[in-house]
Amino acid sequence: MPKQKSHSGAKKRFKxxxxxxxxxxxxxxxxxxxxxxxxxxxxxxxxxxxxxADEKRVKRLLSS
Structure with missing residues (x-):
C-alpha cells in the first residue's frame, strides 16, 4: 500500500x-x-x- 501524503494546504499554513x-x-x-x-x-x-481543541486535527494533517 502506498504511503499517505501530508495535506498540502496544511503544510503551507502551519509550522x-x-x-x-x-x-x-x-x-x-x-x-x-x-x-x-x-x-x-x-x-x-x-x-x-x-x-x-484543534491541535490534534492539525497534527494529523501534517503527519499522514
Missing part, C-alpha cells in the same frame, strides 16, 4: 515548534486595512499557536 506545538498566522490581515488601527495591525503580525 511545528521545537516543543511540539504548532504555530499559525493570525487572521484578518489580508485586506481592508485602512479602517483597522495600527495597534491591531501590529498585533496581527505576530504568530500564535493552534488552540488545544
Amino acid at each position: 511545528k515548534t521545537s516543543s511540539g506545538k504548532i504555530k499559525r498566522k493570525k487572521a484578518y490581515r489580508r485586506h481592508i486595512l485602512t479602517k483597522k488601527d495600527p495597534k491591531r495591525k501590529r498585533q496581527l503580525r505576530k504568530d500564535t499557536t493552534v488552540s488545544d
Whole structure:
C-alpha cells in the first residue's frame, strides 16, 4: 500500500515548534486595512499557536 501524503494546504499554513506545538498566522490581515488601527495591525503580525481543541486535527494533517 502506498504511503499517505501530508495535506498540502496544511503544510503551507502551519509550522511545528521545537516543543511540539504548532504555530499559525493570525487572521484578518489580508485586506481592508485602512479602517483597522495600527495597534491591531501590529498585533496581527505576530504568530500564535493552534488552540488545544484543534491541535490534534492539525497534527494529523501534517503527519499522514
